[in-house]
Amino acid sequence: xSVPMKQLDPYRWEIPKSYKAGMRVPGIxxxxxxxxxxxxxxxxxxxxxxxxxxxxxxxxxxxxxDIHYGxxxxxxxxxxxxxxxxIVSPGGTGYDINCGVRLLRTNLQRxxxxxxxxxxxxxxxxxxxxxxxxxxxxxxxxxxxxxxLLEGARWVVKQGYGHPEDLEHMxxxxxxxxxxxxxxxxxxxxxxxxxxxxxxSGNHFVEVQYIQEVFDEQCAEAFGLRLGQVTIMIHTGSRGxxxxxxxxxxxxxxxxxxxxxxxxxxRQLACAPLDSPEGRLYLGxxxxxxxxxxxxxxxxxxxxxxxxxxxxxxxxxELAAAxxxxxxxxxxxxxxxxxxxxxxxxxxHRKGATRAFPAGHPDVPQAYRAVGHPVxxxxxxxxxxxxxxxxxxxxxxxxxxxxxxxxxxxSRHAAKRAARGRSIYxxxxxxxxxxxxxxxxxxxxxxxxxxxxxxxxxxVVHQAGISRKVAKLRPIGVIKG
Amino acid sequence: MGIVAYGRTLPxxxxxxxxxxxxxxxxxxxxxxxxEMAVSVQGANRxxxxxxxxxxxxxxxxxxEFLGKEFIVEELSDTHLRAxxxxxxxxxxxxxxxxxxxxxxxxxxxxxARKTGWEAQxxxxx
Numbered sequence: 001x002s003v004p005m006k007q008l009d010p011y012r013w014e015i016p017k018s019y020k021a022g023m024r025v026p027g028i029x030x031x032x033x034x035x036x037x038x039x040x041x042x043x044x045x046x047x048x049x050x051x052x053x054x055x056x057x058x059x060x061x062x063x064x065x066d067i068h069y070g071x072x073x074x075x076x077x078x079x080x081x082x083x084x085x086x087i088v089s090p091g092g093t094g095y096d097i098n099c100g101v102r103l104l105r106t107n108l109q110r111x112x113x114x115x116x117x118x119x120x121x122x123x124x125x126x127x128x129x130x131x132x133x134x135x136x137x138x139x140x141x142x143x144x145x146x147x148x149l150l151e152g153a154r155w156v157v158k159q160g161y162g163h164p165e166d167l168e169h170m171x172x173x174x175x176x177x178x179x180x181x182x183x184x185x186x187x188x189x190x191x192x193x194x195x196x197x198x199x200x201s202g203n204h205f206v207e208v209q210y211i212q213e214v215f216d217e218q219c220a221e222a223f224g225l226r227l228g229q230v231t232i233m234i235h236t237g238s239r240g241x242x243x244x245x246x247x248x249x250x251x252x253x254x255x256x257x258x259x260x261x262x263x264x265x266x267r268q269l270a271c272a273p274l275d276s277p278e279g280r281l282y283l284g285x286x287x288x289x290x291x292x293x294x295x296x297x298x299x300x301x302x303x304x305x306x307x308x309x310x311x312x313x314x315x316x317x318e319l320a321a322a323x324x325x326x327x328x329x330x331x332x333x334x335x336x337x338x339x340x341x342x343x344x345x346x347x348x349h350r351k352g353a354t355r356a357f358p359a360g361h362p363d364v365p366q367a368y369r370a371v372g373h374p375v376x377x378x379x380x381x382x383x384x385x386x387x388x389x390x391x392x393x394x395x396x397x398x399x400x401x402x403x404x405x406x407x408x409x410x411s412r413h414a415a416k417r418a419a420r421g422r423s424i425y426x427x428x429x430x431x432x433x434x435x436x437x438x439x440x441x442x443x444x445x446x447x448x449x450x451x452x453x454x455x456x457x458x459x460v461v462h463q464a465g466i467s468r469k470v471a472k473l474r475p476i477g478v479i480k481g
Numbered sequence: 482m483g484i485v486a487y488g489r490t491l492p493x494x495x496x497x498x499x500x501x502x503x504x505x506x507x508x509x510x511x512x513x514x515x516x517e518m519a520v521s522v523q524g525a526n527r528x529x530x531x532x533x534x535x536x537x538x539x540x541x542x543x544x545x546e547f548l549g550k551e552f553i554v555e556e557l558s559d560t561h562l563r564a565x566x567x568x569x570x571x572x573x574x575x576x577x578x579x580x581x582x583x584x585x586x587x588x589x590x591x592x593x594a595r596k597t598g599w600e601a602q603x604x605x606x607x
Contacts, residue, residue, distance in 0.1 A: 071588040071606060095584045095606045132506065132578035133546060133571055190544045201581040202607050240543045243583040243606075247536055250587060255525070267587040412482060412607070441579045481581065 003045040005029075011464035015049050015061075022053040022265065029063040030403075030464050035456055038409055039067055044074035050265045051079050055273070056086025058339060058346055062398055064353050065460040066407030066452060070094070072268035075352035078401045081274065083334065083345040087262065088279045089271035090249040090286070092349040094330035097245060097286055098293035099204075099237030101327055101354075101376040102170075103387065104301060105223075106308070107320035108230040110210040113476070116312060117208070121434045121477040123307040124206055128300055129198040130481035131438030136197035138299060145193050149181040152291030153298040153326075161302035162323075168365055170326035171355060171373075174294040176333075180284025184241075185248045188285075192241030192292055197299035201439050201481025203405075203446060204236040205378075206304060208477035209385065215469040219389045222371045223324050225471050232308075232321075233385055233473070234300050235378050237330065238293035245289045249282045274347055283332070290331055297326060324387075325374040329354045329404035337399050348399045356390035356402040356467045364390075375467050377458060378405050381435065381478045382428055382448030386458045388467040402467040403458070406451035412441075419444035428478075437480040446480060483604040487595075491527075492554035494592070494599040495534060495562065499552040502535050502585070505605060506542065507578050512550040514567035521563045527592045531601060534562055535585040546571040580607055 006014045008028075013036065015027030027048040031039055039045065044067050051061035051073050058080050067076030072091030081087055113120060129136055140148065148155045153174025157164055167173050181189075199206065211229045214220045225231070238245075253270035256278040257263070262271065272278035305321045312319070332349045357364050358372040365373065375388040383406075394400045410418065424447045428435050437443050461467045484501035488494030503509055522537050524530030541547040549568040556563040583606045591602040 071586045071604070091587075095586075132581040133542065133576075187540055187544075191540065195543070201578075202583075240539075240583075244540075247584050251525075251529070254529075254587070267590070270587070438578075439580050440577055445580070 002040065003049060011460050015045060017052070020049045023049060025052050025057050025060045027052050027063065028060040029067065030460055030466065031065045032456070032460050035065050035452065035460060038452065042069045044069045047074040048077065050269060051077055051092070053264055054079060054081055054087055054089065054271065055262060056082040058082055062401070064403040065457045066352070066403045066405055068407045070351065072266055073349070073351050076403065076407060077351045078353045078398055079349045080337065080346040080399045083274055083347060086274055086347060087271035088274045088282055088332060088347055089269055089349060090246045090253060090282060091268045091270060092351055093246070093286060093332045094351045095243045095246045096237035096330055097242035097289035098328045099330040100293060100297065101329065101378050102234040102297045102301065103324040103374065103376050104232040104304065104321050105225060105324050106230045107318065109228045110230060113208070113230055117434045117477045119311045120208060120307065121436050121479060123311045124304065125436040125479045127303045127307050128206060128479065130479060131201050132481070134198050135194045138197045140193050140196055142189065145189060146181050148196065148295045149184070149288040149291050150179050151175055152294040156295045156298040162298050166298070166301065166323040169323045169367065170294065171328055174298065174326065176287040176290045178284065179287035179291050180281070181288050183281040183284040184245060184288050188241050188244035188248065191244050192239065195239040195241065196292065196296060198239060199236050199300065199481050200239055201442055205381065205478055205480045206300065207233045207381070207475045209233060209473040209475050211471050212384065212474040213472040215471065216389070219371045219470040222368055223374050223387065223470065224322065225324065225387065231473055232304050233376070233378060234297050234304070236296060236300065238289040239296065241292045242289040245285045249285065252278050286332060290328060294326065325376060327354050327376050335399065337395070346399065348401070350401055352404045353401045354404045355400055356388065356394045357400045358390045358392045358395060374470070375402055377403060377454070379454035380406050380448040380451040381446060381475060381480070382431060382433060383454050385473040386454065386469060387471040387473065388458065388461065389470050391465055391467055394466040398466050402461045406454040406457060408450060409452045410450040412445040415445050415447055415450040418449060419447055433475050434477045435480070439481055442480055482607055483602060486601045487598060489598040491599055492557050494601055495531060495554050495557065496552040498531060498535060498601050498603060499538055499549060502538055502582065502605070503549055505582055506580065507548060507576060509550055511576055512548045513569050514550045515569045518547055518566045520566060523561055525560065527559045528590050530560060530562055531592055531603065532585050532587065532590060535603065539582060539585070548576065582607060
């Protein structure tokens with residue numbers, strides 16, 4: 001069945017509240033006509049409408065242009081719920097809690113690494129554990145793990161990995177307050193411990209890139225970015241720890257639904273009131289998982305820096321590696337937003353969506369306060385990634401949120417079929433991209449054409465005004481799990 | 482990605498679903514049934530029981546590095562399952578994973594009776 005939609009302008013579409021019984025607000029999708037064609041085909045619009053049935057949802061069930069079919073809420077969905085009357089939903093956050101992206105800048109130019117990329121990629125592949133079942137290089141005791149869950153990247157820096165100033169350039173400073181390790185099951189703790197400091201597999205990666213184009217000189221300068229500069233992007237999350245937290249709380253929430261008399265069209269949306277024991281426990285466990293992910297990206301950052309120093313035989317001063325920013329794109333956060341002239345606290349669920357706060361916002365680090373914080377959008381491994389910046393319009397329309405990536409367009413099965421008889425490694429190498437991957441099937445399942453056109457996705461959020469393009473990054477080396 | 486499993490009986494269905502999950506991760510032909518693990522799981526109903534059973538396999542894979550090949554369901558009710566799994570510990574030299582399963586989801590989760598037995602549908606998050 002096709003979902004009725006009203007096109008509001010070239011980049012905004014509305015699913016009317018009247019479409020489905022139980023919808024409390026309309027659905028709003030950011031897309032142009034071409035992206036909308038693909039979106040219509042994969043049933044995710046029904047999921048946008050389902051999201052609108054959450055008790056306490058405010059304004060609209062939002063979807064970004066990279067939206068695709070997920071479990072419960074679509075990937076690319078943003079839902080904000082009222083703190084007093086609203087719910088919190090693990091399925092509205094996603095399995096990989098605080099899956100996110102970090103960007104490092106260096107003092108190197110593209111020419112400095114030319115002819116060295118094979119060594120660099122080999123080094124990264126060797127030093128950063130990746131792939132299924134890989135174990136981290138760090139040995140955490142249960143006591144260490146508890147500290148890490150409470151303090152996130154801060155704890156990792158205290159152990160000597162990375163630099164204290166890294167923490168100033170991360171969403172939440174790399175640590176969500178009020179994490180509750182006691183709300184986490186022993187299974188999650190056990191799954192997490194050996195996986196701290198690992199990349200994982202699937203769409204996760206470490207990528208060496210260079211800045212191919214700068215769109216906004218002022219912002220780029222504020223972010224310390226310039227044309228031709230070498231950057232490194234890290235995309236990973238909370239590994240088995242976060243997956244287990246989500247799994248555990250889906251069970252809890254499914255039981256709580258009857259208790260709180262909540263009825264929703266999809267079990268995967270299971271939720272509980274924010275103001276309930278189940279809701280509070282989930283928030284505590286989710287924050288611990290978010291901190292696990294920030295810690296994970298911090299360990300990996302340190303090893304990336306080590307590989308560059310060793311492989312290029314340069315000093316830390318010559319490399320001058322620094323964190324540009326670190327964003328979470330699967331998370332629920334309690335934030336204050338203005339609605340109809342009134343400030344309200346809401347729980348913003350960003351499931352495959354990135355925070356995009358503008359200039360002047362108190363949560364934007366001091367160094368970026370004049371321009372807004374960087375928004376990091378990873379593309380597929382053969383195309384481009386982007387740095388964007390938050391805008392006031394995002395605050396007004398999307399709870400300060402924007403897209404998170406390209407979004408799949410081919411199923412894994414279809415990708416495999418399309419890759420038959422081809423060498424994706426060679427195709428990438430012909431384009432100047434060196435790839436190393438562990439998983440036999442990862443490479444074909446993750447091939448560039450399995451993803452939407454990243455340029456089209458980014459153009460929509462730019463044209464719609466919910467973030468602005470700052471720079472375009474081009475991959476030259478990729479490691480994948 | 483998902484699994485559609487069939488079984489003449491419910492225990493066979495649960496056993497086949499487990500094999501399906503392993504096959505998403507690794508080629509079962511590479512696993513030798515040389516040690517045993519005993520597993521016991523609970524669930525609120527048949528579908529949730531299936532979900533917990535499959536999640537238990539992910540846990541064994543990640544924490545114990547145990548790869549299952551034969552799944553002998555010894556006791557099964559709507560809310561409880563007891564099984565013995567034959568398989569082996571992961572050997573990085575011999576075992577090459579296909580992909581990582583993050584979680585088994587509630588999405589379109591279904592266990593239903595058919596004319597000739599049982600059918601289950603499970604979607605996994607990769």
